Amino acid sequence: MAAVSFRNIQKSYGKVDVIHGIGFDITDGEFVVLVGPSGCGKSTLLRMLAGLEEISGGEIVIDGKVVNELESKDRDIAMVFQSYALYPHMTVRENMGFSLKLRRADTAITAKRVADAARILNLDALLDRYPRELSGGQRQRVAMGRAIVRDPKVFLFDEPLSNLDAKLRVAMRAEIKALHQRLKTTTVYVTHDQIEAMTMADRIVVMHDGIVEQIGTPLELFDRPGNLFVAQFIGSPAMNVFPGQLVPDGDGRAVRALGATWPVNGMKGGSAGQPVHYGIRPGDIHLAAHGTPAKVIVVEPTGAETELLLQVGSNGDAQTLTLVMHGRTDAKPDDIVHLAIDGAKAHVFDSAGGQRLS
Ligand SMILES: Nc1ncnc2c1ncn2[C@@H]1O[C@H](COP(=O)(O)OP(=O)(O)OP(=O)(O)O)[C@@H](O)[C@H]1O
Ligand SMILES: [Mg+2]
Structure with missing residues (x-):
């Protein structure tokens, strides 16, 4: 577990600035959702935290340590993406244990971690199946299992539910929240769906065009949006404004x-x-x-x-x-x-x- 801080983070691709100085703190164990319209910079911010994208300016701090120069594999972060990309030729058990195997972890420890994660995620009965033999929701759970077995300091999710149908999305939303209540691992979750943000977050960070518009609990943002953008973005059906x-x-x-x-x-x-x-x-x-x-x-x-x-x-x-x-x-x-x-x-x-x- 760890606290995370963004300090005046900037990002440019060549001459194009896409993140214009973002700063906020995430406390240890918090579930923070980054939400905003397409192209506002959510994935970019998350990928900088994961170490998958260079930071053009500012500092990212994990657990009291500036990680700007730290390689992704040394940041102790696990990320779940929209396309969960399981290895098709490996069983669920092998998929979940693979990252530990790469780290040459003890096989008994790996087996125990996989078994624990499988129990938490209700995958016990599916451990010997291949990804093609699973439903979309089950595959998404395996992708989360891969992240859990690593017992990381921080979980990152980038729109993990957008490939699922509406009903499954609601069910998985509740599962991810329950998982967080159980593990209490600091989590940063990206979505463009404000309902997902409202229902899952301890705090929501509303982004727009590479800046933060407002940070607050779901009900703070709903009850007292600080500006017109947040007012019209949060809430469904949207606020009437004239x-x-x-x-x-x-x-x-x-x-x-x-x-x-x-x-x-x-x-x-x-x-x-x-x-x-x-x-x-x-x-x-x-x-x-x-x-x-x-x-x-x-x-x-x-x-x-x-x-x-x-x-x-x-x-x-x-x-x-x-x-x-x-x-x-x-x-x-x-x-x-x-x-x-x-x-x-x-x-x-x-x-x-x-x-x-x-
Ligand atoms: N490799 C890149 N080169 C140039 N521009 C990029 C690159 N990656 C992202 N961008 C630009 O940076 C901006 C932010 O992109 P980002 O992927 O972070 O948006 P997002 O908020 O995650 O959007 P979405 O909800 O569509 O996933 C966009 O304008 C995008 O076009
Ligand atoms: Mg994105």
């Missing part, structure tokens, strides 16, 4: 937008008339007897919940909003409904810089 103007409201503030006034609880900052973006999550808008009128466009029942697509505002200044409610509704397309907004859950961002104001 432009408006800040107006005084008693001794607080509200936002004037789409021909209506949108409540904001407890906000003091910002100036009247300031251009802002108002954000409200789909679950924080409710159908009510009175309130802002909206036209129903689509009704999507999913059983336990119903999602409504609504149009608010008039022709020149209209916006589509998403509302998610528990249970069911009689509302149908073209109905006019009224919306009550939970002002305590509103988010206000500066339109110019995108920073949070509320």
Whole structure:
């Protein structure tokens, strides 16, 4: 186990800078997820930590030691990739023990480590099979088994579940989390799927274009996104966001937008008339007897919940909003409904810089 620090990490390929100075600390035993859109630099950062990619600037520290110049094999890190690339001519047992064999570990120790990992991962019955005789999820478990037998200081995962179908992905997500709770090995996990990030992480690092936008626990990022990018990236369905103007409201503030006034609880900052973006999550808008009128466009029942697509505002200044409610509704397309907004859950961002104001 080990703590990991990134200090002002930079990376360029030739003249192209792809990581622009990233710094954060991961505590011993923590499960950190790097999330962000395609091309933002997640894999690059992970590969630099693994020693598979040269570091152009800054320092990476593992267990109190700067590892910039340390070769990958000497960093005591195990990585699981998206393409798990098992050796086809080796059994599950041989695949899992191979890295120890390369290190000339004692055969009795190797056998015990493989047996322990197989038990943890529920692979006991499959040890003598070949990869072609396994399902996708079983192969992914063998790939994790290969990492576990090495008992590394840090586990790295780069989109390990993206080759699996949706149902298996959810199951494996829970397995990886359970595995971490059991082994408590420091883990850095890369995904572009914000749901995976939300459900697995102790802390999430949101990346965008080679920088860190925000770091926090899943619920910190959900409840108080620091800027528009994080607000719109975290949460599904995505937060409703639309432009408006800040107006005084008693001794607080509200936002004037789409021909209506949108409540904001407890906000003091910002100036009247300031251009802002108002954000409200789909679950924080409710159908009510009175309130802002909206036209129903689509009704999507999913059983336990119903999602409504609504149009608010008039022709020149209209916006589509998403509302998610528990249970069911009689509302149908073209109905006019009224919306009550939970002002305590509103988010206000500066339109110019995108920073949070509320
Ligand atoms: N060997 C390379 N040479 C030049 N540019 C590269 C190289 N590898 C990556 N890049 C660029 O660096 C940026 C970051 O790439 P990276 O693979 O880290 O993204 P990512 O966040 O992992 O994306 P994805 O979610 O698609 O895997 C991209 O713009 C990519 O084009
Ligand atoms: Mg990647």
